[in-house]
Amino acid sequence: MxxxxxxxxxxxxxxxxxxxxxxxxxxxxxxxxxxxxxxxxxxxxxxxxxxxxxxxxxxxxxxxxxxxxxxxxxxxxxxxxxxxxxxxxxxxxxxxxxxxxxxxxxxxxxxxxxxxxxxxxxxxxxxxxxxxxxxxxxxxxxxxxxxxxxxxxxxxxxxxxxxxxxxxxxxLEVDATLPRGLELTERTEHPTEGRPALAEAATVVLGGRGTEGDFSAVEELADALGAAIGTTRDCVDEGWQPHDAQVGQTGVTIAPRLYIGAGISGAPHHHGGMQASGTIVAVNVDQDAPLVQIADFAVIGDLQEILPAAAAAIREHRAS
Ligand SMILES: Cc1cc2nc3c(=O)[nH]c(=O)nc-3n(C[C@H](O)[C@H](O)[C@H](O)COP(=O)(O)OP(=O)(O)OC[C@H]3O[C@@H](n4cnc5c(N)ncnc54)[C@H](O)[C@@H]3O)c2cc1C
The missing domain is CATH 3.40.50.620 (HUPs)
Incomplete structure (x- = not known):
């Protein structure tokens, strides 16, 4: 052959x-x-x-x-x-x-x-x-x-x-002429603040409505893990996160090796965009939340306490 x-x-x-x-x-x-x-x-x-x-x-x-x-x-x-x-x-x-x-x-x-x-x-x-x-x-x-x-x-x-x-x-020589009728008038690069792109990141930390708009704990854990940040549509609608961070049926589909969803209920519209993730971790005050039910690991409690504690443990582990 x-x-x-x-x-x-x-x-x-x-x-x-x-x-x-x-x-x-x-x-x-x-x-x-x-x-x-x-x-x-x-x-x-x-x-x-x-x-x-x-x-x-x-x-x-x-x-x-x-x-x-x-x-x-x-x-x-x-x-x-x-x-x-x-x-x-x-x-x-x-x-x-x-x-x-x-x-x-x-x-x-x-x-x-x-x-x-x-x-x-x-x-x-x-x-x-x-x-x-x-x-x-x-x-x-x-x-x-x-x-x-x-x-x-x-x-x-x-x-x-x-x-x-x-x-x-x-x-390689390639004809770079734009197709007739097409003109590039403006381009805006969205800053990623040094984080990997959501759709290709191996680890993604996501915050939902349970953050009540305060994503500092989500950002802290994402940075400790070198992860991308994602969110739900409700948080985008609230203006807490940009639209390109939305995961789900009407957002980005992701399949990272590790998905950590904090304060996210796991509604079907969200679920459809992350279900193929390798390991799913849920952090939620409600043990009956759908995301907790499908997770490989779940931590029941307040994300504002759990995520910073996890970030500190990861930083400590990396330093040792
Ligand atoms: C046509 C259509 C398309 C949609 N497309 C999408 C989509 O692409 N992506 C998407 O995500 N959604 C989409 N939605 C919306 C979707 O149906 C849900 O409303 C949304 O996913 C819920 O977001 P959430 O999990 O952040 O909020 P909620 O459902 O309100 O869940 C919040 C969770 O946080 C927990 N919580 C509260 N406080 C804390 C705390 N302190 N610590 C830990 N946990 C806490 C609660 O127990 C709860 O489980 C769509 C809806 C429609 C109608």
């Missing part, structure tokens, strides 16, 4: 989800990276440790924020490298980029896979994904010669290759 070439896309630098995708790519073939921004020395070292010998870099400037242009870059790189599988770390934007790329490549598209395999007989790419808020595990085979897939954050643990390699960087 010939070697499968896998193109892994890094839309905004070599972050943890990109290295997770590279790790997944190595299980079915030889990974090549496409970066839509210039790479730093530290990123090249990380790629070398992950076994990436070839990195294509295209500098699209602000045009990379157009899914059509980014999708064109992905398709161009896939054709240039002869990739039969393209992996992108999942995000709202990446799904749109993947759709554009799969259209241009005439490729089957898998969204939010947690695993990738090669079907031995047909050579088709088979993706494993969770459906219906994490209650079903499904597998989907791509029947076209090229497959495009977005990879769910934290589904795979990033691991170094057996032996480090040196990564050769090659520029």
């Amino acid at each position: 010939s070697t499968r070439h896998v193109l892994v896309v890094a839309p905004a630098g070599v972050r943890a989800p990109v290295l997770e995708s590279v790790t997944l790519a190595r299980t079915v073939g030889v990974p090549t990276l496409l970066s839509l921004v210039p790479l730093t020395d530290a990123e090249l070292t990380a790629l070398g440790e992950a076994g990436v010998e070839r990195a294509l870099v295209t500098d699209l400037g602000d045009a990379r924020h157009s899914a059509a242009v980014a999708g064109r870059a992905v398709a161009t790189a896939a054709e240039a490298t002869g990739a039969s599988l393209v992996l992108l770390p999942t995000s709202f934007v990446a799904k749109e980029v993947a759709a554009h790329a799969s259209y241009l490549l005439d490729a089957g598209l898998l969204i939010d896979v947690g695993s990738i395999a090669d079907d031995g007989e047909s050579g088709q790419v088979v993706g494993g994904k969770r459906a219906f808020a994490g209650t079903w595990e499904t597998t989907c085979a791509v029947t076209s010669p090229v497959a495009v897939a977005t990879v769910r954050a934290n589904a795979v643990t990033a691991a170094p290759a057996e032996a480090p390699v040196s990564t050769a960087v090659e520029p």
Whole structure:
């Protein structure tokens, strides 16, 4: 069987989800990276440790924020490298980029896979994904010669290759013209205060209405753990947290390794967006709250006492 070439896309630098995708790519073939921004020395070292010998870099400037242009870059790189599988770390934007790329490549598209395999007989790419808020595990085979897939954050643990390699960087020419009728007029970066992005964080601490709007204990625990902060829709409606921190049916879907929900009841609308989390911890004064019922661990008590005590214990443990 010939070697499968896998193109892994890094839309905004070599972050943890990109290295997770590279790790997944190595299980079915030889990974090549496409970066839509210039790479730093530290990123090249990380790629070398992950076994990436070839990195294509295209500098699209602000045009990379157009899914059509980014999708064109992905398709161009896939054709240039002869990739039969393209992996992108999942995000709202990446799904749109993947759709554009799969259209241009005439490729089957898998969204939010947690695993990738090669079907031995047909050579088709088979993706494993969770459906219906994490209650079903499904597998989907791509029947076209090229497959495009977005990879769910934290589904795979990033691991170094057996032996480090040196990564050769090659520029890639891509037409960065915006589609007719589209003009980028303004962009606002939301500051993350040094915390990881919610959708890709391995650990997330969330506060609900039980905080009564005081998120200082939630922030303290998140910072002790190096975690992202999330919340419920009620807290967003109250103006206590920004909309992009909302987890649930009408917010972000997350699947971190560790979910800590404090002062959150666990209503179905919230549950649907976090049910696929690895370990679920609930902190609540009410032992009958639905989130307590589905949690792997629950602490019954006042979050304003429990979270700072947990943060202090973690800081102490890290220092020792
Ligand atoms: C169409 C629609 C879409 C929706 N989409 C979403 C969505 O995407 N995401 C989402 O989250 N919600 C969504 N909602 C809202 C959802 O139905 C719930 O109302 C919401 O999730 C409840 O938020 P909460 O858990 O913060 O508040 P509550 O349900 O009021 O729960 C507060 C919890 O805090 C506990 N508590 C109180 N004080 C303390 C304390 N001091 N220490 C510890 N625990 C304490 C209480 O016992 C309680 O369990 C949606 C609703 C609708 C109608």
